[in-house]
Amino acid sequence: MFSKKLLVFLSLITFVVSAPVDEIVKRQSIDTSSHCGQWDTVTAGPYSLLLDQWGASGATSGSDCASLTSMSGTTLAWKNTWKWVGGNGVKSFTNIQLNNGLNKQLSAIKTIPTTWKWSQSSTGTVVADVAYDLFTSTTSGGSNVNEIMIWLANFNAGPISAVYDSDGTPKPVASNISLGGQTWNLFKGSNGSNEVFSFLPANGGSITNFSADLNTFLKYLTANQGVSTSQFLKTAQGGTEATSGSATLTT
Ligand SMILES: *[C@@H]1O[C@H](CO)[C@@H](O)[C@H](O)[C@H]1NC(C)=O
Ligand SMILES: *[C@@H]1O[C@H](CO)[C@@H](O)[C@H](O)[C@H]1NC(C)=O
Numbered sequence: 001m002f003s004k005k006l007l008v009f010l011s012l013i014t015f016v017v018s019a020p021v022d023e024i025v026k027r028q029s030i031d032t033s034s035h036c037g038q039w040d041t042v043t044a045g046p047y048s049l050l051l052d053q054w055g056a057s058g059a060t061s062g063s064d065c066a067s068l069t070s071m072s073g074t075t076l077a078w079k080n081t082w083k084w085v086g087g088n089g090v091k092s093f094t095n096i097q098l099n100n101g102l103n104k105q106l107s108a109i110k111t112i113p114t115t116w117k118w119s120q121s122s123t124g125t126v127v128a129d130v131a132y133d134l135f136t137s138t139t140s141g142g143s144n145v146n147e148i149m150i151w152l153a154n155f156n157a158g159p160i161s162a163v164y165d166s167d168g169t170p171k172p173v174a175s176n177i178s179l180g181g182q183t184w185n186l187f188k189g190s191n192g193s194n195e196v197f198s199f200l201p202a203n204g205g206s207i208t209n210f211s212a213d214l215n216t217f218l219k220y221l222t223a224n225q226g227v228s229t230s231q232f233l234k235t236a237q238g239g240t241e242a243t244s245g246s247a248t249l250t251t
């Protein structure tokens with residue numbers, strides 16, 4: 001049997017865009033040192049670990065460090081420890097970015113298989129999410145038009161929404177959508193730059209063992225929410241948007 005600890009450290013994130021998984025599964029040599037710089041990046045195979053502390057100046061204090069743990073085939077294990085105090089907005093989006101197979105029109109994408117197993121330990125109240133973040137553009141490599149978020153967890157945070165209930169909670173544009181083996185509520189709103197579509201677990205819980213084809217989410221949006229199939233998938237990332245508190249995310 002697996003020990004609990006082993007499962008945590010065997011956790012993984014993999015995405016492949018429109019490409020067969022034909023990698024020879026072997027352990028690869030990667031930079032496993034800890035990185036804490038605002039824009040530090042570590043590249044490993046088709047992925048980059050991005051520190052992306054874009055909102056750090058909004059914090060009164062804090063830190064955010066991440067490291068890759070291991071890589072085997074297209075399976076990457078990584079870890080992020082962060083602590084942010086002060087300010088209301090997101091401080092960091094520490095994430096794994098896929099670098100291959102992008103800048104394809106949505107109509108040309110066949111599949112984006114992904115598996116993500118993770119756990120989080122935290123102290124006190126944490127405001128954060130654990131989510132995939134995809135961006136599309138009108139031309140190849142053009143500026144972002146749509147942002148598609150698939151939240152696996154919502155820790156006291158909330159999606160961008162154009163519509164709110166009278167009690168101030170964001171109102172979904174669609175509820176109880178079955179995709180990728182889970183049930184979601186979809187929120188929509190602009191953040192000033194992009195039209196942001198956010199899929200959140202309908203039951204409010206955390207999905208710590210996720211395996212799905214992310215293309216089914218894109219297909220849902222092109223079929224039901226007016227996203228054009230001629231849009232190009234520009235960016236595909238998965239990570240944690242951290243606003244405040246103190247946590248370690250282990251994938
Ligand atoms: C979604 O499903 C839940 C549980 O079955 C139900 O309570 C809720 O009313 C549904 N929401 C909508 C908007 O259909
Ligand atoms: C909002 O817009 C910016 C561009 O200024 C984008 O990079 C960011 O991811 C968006 N934020 C959220 C939370 O959707």
Ligand SMILES: *[C@@H]1O[C@H](CO)[C@@H](O)[C@H](O)[C@H]1NC(C)=O
Nearest residue numbers: 007008117181208209210211
């Ligand atoms: C994750 O889910 C898959 C099925 O989707 C299952 O085979 C596997 O045992 C699960 N792993 C953990 C750690 O729960």
